[in-house]
Amino acid sequence: MxxxxxxxxxxxxxxxxxxxxxxxxxxxxxxxxxxxxxxxxxxxxxxxxxxxxxxxxxxxxxxxxxxxxxxxxxxxxxxxxxxxxxxxxxxxxxxxxxxxxxxxxxxxxxxxxxxxxxxxxxxxxxxxxxxxxxxxxxxxxxxxxxxxGLKKMFTPGVERVKEIISNGEFGTPASITVRYPQIIPPMEERGDLHAVYGLLDHIWHPMATILHLMGTVDKFTYEWEPKSQSSILLLRFASGAIGTLHFAAGISGSSPLERVEVVGQNANVVLENGVDLTYYRPSPGPDYGGASYLVPTESAALTWSPEFSHGALFNNGNFLLGYFNEINQFCHSVLAEEPVTKGTLDQCLEIIRIFEAIRTHPSGVFIDLKGDSVK
Structure with a gap:
């Protein structure tokens, strides 16, 4: 001991x-x-x-x-x-x-x-x-x-995606697609906080992933579908990259909630259900008319999936879901008298600006988030 x-x-x-x-x-x-x-x-x-x-x-x-x-x-x-x-x-x-x-x-x-x-x-x-x-x-x-506690910034899966897209092999991240099931109520109801409770409670999760992987959103627009109350946000980042956030209301209860894909230069990485990760490394594709579907071994996709047989701490969902990493960062930052780097109030302001913009702006218009307030 x-x-x-x-x-x-x-x-x-x-x-x-x-x-x-x-x-x-x-x-x-x-x-x-x-x-x-x-x-x-x-x-x-x-x-x-x-x-x-x-x-x-x-x-x-x-x-x-x-x-x-x-x-x-x-x-x-x-x-x-x-x-x-x-x-x-x-x-x-x-x-x-x-x-x-x-x-x-x-x-x-x-x-x-x-x-x-x-x-x-x-x-x-x-x-x-x-x-x-x-x-x-x-x-x-x-x-x-x-x-x-923006836990999605701290999950092992998202952290590995960040590591992959930050290496030179992946190239500059060009686009991101994130799916998360969430309704947005009709425009006339959004002034009532009770009506937008779900959006207020859940927008932090996909947006935390997006901000951590791609940085600041400069502007966005969205389209809204009235039957399921689903929507798709089209995002433009300060880096010049683009992205979509699909609020996929209406998916089956048996379906995983989340899917994240980032595309670079002849490379992409996909995170399914928060834990199953596939990195499609830079690689030539199979030749048209060729006899084999197999790409070269040295550039074949890499996959990760959690292993649940051993008594590992990640068998506890608090590790897979990011709770340990976020609380650990907070405690060690306070002890070291150093600022936190994730879950900051500045990041929270970026997320709440998007929430406020959806509450106050109809679909189909571009919303500029630069500056101190929503325009």
């Missing part, structure tokens, strides 16, 4: 520490003990450099059950009381939506910053550009880190 504890942190090499093995841990509190944090975020804290001293939830029984399950010292029903009593260095916020369709997490993040804590929060960071800018101003003034 002593030898294990002395090993340096090296997730990429396969070594994962338990929380108690870190020589320095953050004093943290968690706000929210519902199904999502219970399933996905609180379990990850077992592998992060944290000491969980408090959990709060409006439901006292739920807060106490989560505290027992995840080793928190005390349960609370008032997050402000918890912040004052426990004085955390960092706070993890996972909440649902209030009666107005807004996220209580936005105000809780401001309360945490005011209490002197760094913040990791689940999306949505806010429901508008104004709300996220308010958090950003507070964090900058207090010198605190605020990160949103």
């Amino acid at each position: 002593l030898e294990t504890i002395k090993k340096p942190f090296n997730y990429e090499g396969g070594a994962i520490r338990y929380a108690h093995e870190y020589p320095r841990r953050l004093r943290v509190c968690a706000v929210g003990a519902g199904r999502h944090p219970y399933f996905n975020t609180l379990p990850v804290l077992r592998f992060a450099p944290v000491d969980l001293v408090g959990i709060s939830d409006l439901n006292e029984e739920r807060a106490e059950a989560a505290a027992r399950a995840f080793g928190a010292t005390k349960a609370y029903t008032d997050h402000r009381e918890m912040f004052a009593a426990e004085r955390p260095e960092a706070v993890f916020i996972v909440t649902s939506y209030d009666k107005d369709g807004r996220s209580p997490g936005t105000q809780i993040a401001l309360d945490a910053i005011a209490a002197g804590a760094n913040v990791w929060m689940e999306k949505p960071t806010g429901v508008s550009v104004h709300e996220i800018e308010e958090i950003k101003a507070a964090a900058d003034a207090a010198g605190k880190t605020v990160m949103t």
